[in-house]
Amino acid sequence: MVSLYLDLPTSAQEAGQAPPAKIFPPDAFIHIRPDGKIVIQVNRVEVGQGTHTALPMILADEMDADWSQVIAELAPAADVYKDPLIGVQWVGGSTAIANSFPQYRQLGARARSMLVQTAADGWRVKPEQCRTASSIVYGPGNRSARYSDLANEAARRPIPDKVALKNPSEFKLIGKPVRRLDGRAKCDGSHKFAIDLDLPGMLIALVARPPVFSGKVRRFDDKEARAVPGVRDVFEYPLVKGSAVAVVADKFWIAKQARDRLKVDWDSDGIEHADSSRLFAQYKELAKTPGGVAVKRGDETAIDRIPESQRIVVEFEFPYLAHAPMEPLSLAVRFDGDSAEAWVPAQLPTWEQAATAEVLGLAPEQVKFNVLFAGGSFGRRGLVDSHLVREAAAIAKRVRGRPVKLIFTREDDMRSGYYRPMFAHRVEVGIGSDGAPLAWRHVVVGQSFVKGTGVAMEAVLVKNGVDKLAVEGSSDSPYDIPNVDLTAHHPTVNVPVLSHRSVGYGHNSFVRETLIEELADRAKTDPITYRLRLLNKDAYKFRAVLTLLNEKASWRTGLPAGHAVGYACNQYNNTACACAVELSIVNGRPKIHRVTVTVHCGLAVNPLTVESQFQGGIGFGLTQVMPRGAVTLKEGRVEQGNFDRYAPPYIADAPTDIDVHIVQSTEPPTGVGEAPVPIIAPAVVNALYHLTGKRYRSLPLVAL
């Protein structure tokens, strides 16, 4: 797993330029350069989540590497970079730190051991007589050797099977606030994202896509398009469903002008024209009938015996959501006949390398697959059907011999589908005499982006016809409710859907946390106390974050008139969090004054990143309550195309301050990307209730 190797100085290095990344042998994670720089390969794409800093921190800590000399690089697609637990190279589900923590510690510790052995042999002492710090091995009698001077010889040693890991009390980086390695380059314009890629001979492709999903080209007139100087080719190519027309040109603006002049006759005959209003009506009818079983606990008929005055029957609506990362989708492929190279900000390099190869008629190893930085993703680049590389490869196959960068305009990006699915929920809650829920009947209706795809994870995720990712947040509710009947329907709809940061929790936790707070209000009990009483015995992380919230949100008593507080909590992949939100109503909209968040993510590898992910996750989750925080379809066509009509929060919409408090823990670290997203929307509407007297069950929050 570990490979250390030495580079001879080159003229480029002497001139102070970074040499091109060399990954040889291909299983290398660590490269110690003669100038003392330590280059660490990161096997997870950086989309903003901070793994590009956290994983090198973990490795460098065990290695006792000089942090000021560490350089992180994104690893290309290769077997050695697969997630050791999943067997796929990927980013998703907030798993990077949880799954790679042991691996990166081992890598660092083994490298350190090889360096120490080398120094000890040279000095004819025992390795136990040596210690390491800041990329130097120290031996008895003031002896010392730099890692960079030992690396060449150390690399020839066998990789040790077993090495001792540090005691957590010896950590120098893990658990400390460390600034991002990619921070400075992202502030001076030098950082390169996929869309910034510039290769010799590169062409740009823009695509005219069917206005109705799955539509195909009947015929097209490209006369005017081809007349634009700099246009190289115009052609139809297949989409995963339907087809599209690609315009290939020298530059983006040329391609854009040509595409605007293209006349395409689209065939959408016999294709479902999805319509949000119609779908909601259908979903709500469907929600009145039980679906496939997700959870059955206790007596499922118990609810029917509870008097109506002690019952709440409610319906919820959640719209399609676009991920809309700031960097519009962009990637490049070059096809050379018997080989190819791809440059992709890929969340699933293993799958996408294979899909690229499949389209090009190559074996995966014939495609050199480079992973690039992404300007956000939120799940949009974590594709089940690999449509992005399939499209880019189809275009490159036609162009042949030159790299083609496929760029989505913002409108292309927003209208190209792969949304967080729409959902309707119907819940009946029966309340016991003590004010606690006694019975809970819940039907979830919405598309599954896994069911029916045939991908390996389908067997794990889909049981009884129910996709776990559509019911999570309800199926694993932390509240002790004796009688539960949770079922789900997954209608097939002609709208491509996909995972979206926080996945099923985005809607299920909204349902759970608004209803629980409603019950607390009904019982005239403090909502934090109510939740704590109701938690099941295994929900210890929930208990910890709610207990800490009770302490940190002491401001919640004694709010000024016109201000109110609401709460919510969530757990995503073993990271629990809770928040208290203070707001008032200004100009008919909720104005958030303060958010206090508490987090239990085990050992917080980089508290600075945990804080930023929580502050950002809260802001991202706020999209759902923005008046224009929805993608809607009208007769098959997406009504939004840009940030004017799909408007996530800007700075004036976001809380001025979000204070994040981390539960101190020595448990294994868990991920922090998704956990915060679902808590803000329910907390906001829970607070609003105290100001307007209304319960809000449909998102986005168009009017109060």
Added chain:
Amino acid sequence: MATYQLNVNGQRKQVDVDPSTPLLWVLREELKMTGTKYGCGISVCGACTVHLDGVATRSCVVPISLLGNRRIVTIEGIGSDPVGRIVQEAWVEKDVVQCGYCQSGQIMSACALLKANPKPTDDNIEESMGGNLCRCAAYVRIRQAIKDASKHLA
């Protein structure tokens, strides 16, 4: 196609492009200065913000033919300006960025704000930064970094 003379970050540049080409794409594709980002193309996200004669401007909607002889400063050049340097340092110090894609535009807007008003209030910040979208929602630290930079400008 037409020839245009530009003053970018104090340097003379010449480009041959269609007159309708937005300044954004001239910077990115002709001058290979990719620090200025494409986010929306209709001036609603702020990722493409540059300074034209010191005024924060969305370069995605400025056709090169309408630029005239205005001086252009981009994220690549703002560091040679004392306010620009202080803002960039505050951004690094506060660890503001996440994906980082919008941050060139955020920094350019923040520099324009602080040059005009070295002691901005929260309202001033919301007004001047109000058109710069960040999907990672790094807004809390953006606000803090502006306030920190403001202290160093005193």
